[in-house]
Amino acid sequence: MASIKHKLRIVLSFFCLIYLTSCQTPKEEPISFPKKEQTEIEIAILMPNQGPDSIVGKQYKDLIKMGLNDGIKSYIHVTSYDGSDEKNVLAAMDKIVARKTKIILGPLYSNFTSLIAEKAKANDIIIITMSNNPALAEDKLFVFGHAPLKQLIRIINYYASNNHKDFMALLPKGKHSQTISQVMQNILIQNNASLSRTEFYEDNPESIAKAARNISDNTDIINERSDTTKPVIYLSDDPKNLNLLADSIRKYNLDKKAILIGDHRIDIDYPENIDISFTGSLNLLNSNVPDRAKDLGINHIGFMHLLSYDLGRMTANYIGNEFASERFLNRMNSRQPYIGLSGNIYFIDGVAQRRYDIIRKENGIYSTVSGN
Template identity: 45%
Template sequence: MSNIKQKFLKFIISFACIVLISACSQTDKPSARKNIAGQKGIDVAIVLPLSGPEAALGKEYAQMIKLGLSDGAKTKIRVTTYDSSNPETLSKSLDKILEDGVDIIIGPVYSEETKAVAEKVKGKGTIVISLSNNPVLADKQTYVFGHAPMRQLEQITNYFLEKKHQNYITLLPAGRYSNTISKILKDMITSKGAALARLEFYGTTPEDLEKSLRLVSDTVDTLNENDYELTRPVILLADDQSALETLLKHAQKFSLDKKAILAGDSRIDLNFSEPITTTFTGSLNIVNFDLPARSAQLGIKHISFIHTLAYDAGRLVGNSIGSNYSKTKFVEQLNSAEPFHGASGAIGFVDSIAQRKYDIIKKENGQYKSVSNEGN
């Protein structure tokens, strides 16, 4: 009897979620759906690339936004997805959005598309939550929800400096951007009396990557021999997923996670058959919300930080709408001093720009633990 009740309860919950979030394709006609069974709902538009070379990722981000909306919704929300794959398509999408009187737009990801959206909706009453990280685009109608990876590197570097780690190594892809990052990190590290012992810039070939990891491993061995305070060196990594996957496999080969601390932003949270110990910025809510398993059910093989941002954007919007939508109350909620605790960290807006406070997370033997308030 107990099992029957549990199954019935799960059915009711699932049915409620389906009713609460109406996920529609681009060809739907929101104007024909303004009132369903006498219920007035909120119209939310998701604006992402749904065709062209970035369509696969755009559709994944849209799925994560819808999942977040479903988790956060307190009232009926009608969701329509619109294509932003090129300027002409985006313009047509925005015409349709304004024609249908959409209340809230989530997206796009990039600055140029966000600029076009912001200009089009200005003075129209529609609120935009963009996944872009360009602060210049922020205004009273357009909220910039993206993040800059450099902020994560700065926070984790400061964390290890506070823990009195004295030696640092940067392991970054060759290029002008990495030179800039290394200069910023060097200034941070040396200003606290610590040392940036090596700046290693690697090339793109497997041979280049292995050579760089061997040089870093040799440097770590030398530092450990000469460090009388027994604080392990910190290796700071940052790159895209494919490069980091190769780097971490080489790091395992040289046992770098045993004789040094591998640290970076949330992109280094990768899964291997032989677990590797890493420390990174993020939030344990990604595990608490069961996002890896739930996204896998949606066909998403790997959650990047932008996937997590997309989920948070949806959940924040759903949570901020409340039981009865009012633009004024919605904006007040977004501007609230009380942070929103998302899967990507504690989030608040200052001048319509998202500010995040990350946890420092250690992943060891496949298990996550927050070490923000602990030693290492």
């Protein structure tokens, strides 16, 4: 009996050995390491939500958030703070530091950016301000705002180099308008053209109507000459006064007997179609951002709205899959253009550079007259 049991053990052991051998595979299974858990990135948006800039501040904030959401590939947490005055900006900065924030998008103006610059630097926080003051730029402080005078130079040079010799300006009274007039004169002298008339108006309908009439009269005199092309009239103002100007433009047919030009700000929703040329980009035309912006209560997308969206999306793109300060800064400083809705953007010494196209809006239809 013992002999039979012994033989059975041998047989069973043999079959078990065969079974275990047949279960082995000639290939090793890959070893999977657990993925490194991503750290949530804290981003601050510092825009005014009180006072005279509260409406645009909210619009810019919402578009920055939209851009972040459209471009983000990593975990972020966005906190919005009030940047309407010095007291609120300083209070916000304390909270921003306490939250271990990595990036601040904003403020809107130079003076508020200066207020927080040192504290941000001490706490290794990157700032991308919407100010256009290049003097603010530092190692981790980027100036994202646009420079209106660069747009002025671009569009005046374009029309002066295309055989237009007679220029006029229709501007609100103020120091900035005096600067515009002087810059125009300097550019036109170099192009053998002239600034034949400048009208400065006050902030009321009567003054605007009178200035427009004087420009119209001068336009008629120029057009009576046989040796000239259409005169060019430069406009620059806020939407309120531009809408008042629109009444006089239609009354005197100014957009037909002259070429009306300006920077991106003159592209507003006029009561009726007015033909204009301005600096900007048509990258927006193939985008759904305007329709989505309407859902947020933003019915007209101006250049600063596009800039706000680009600020959010560019930031998200440069963060990538996971935030690393050095990599983010390298991307900001690479001079590789970011193709945004407001145009192609890159940085030199921390200051945003933009390539402005010349856009023509005629009978409500937009087209690019000249790329940069």
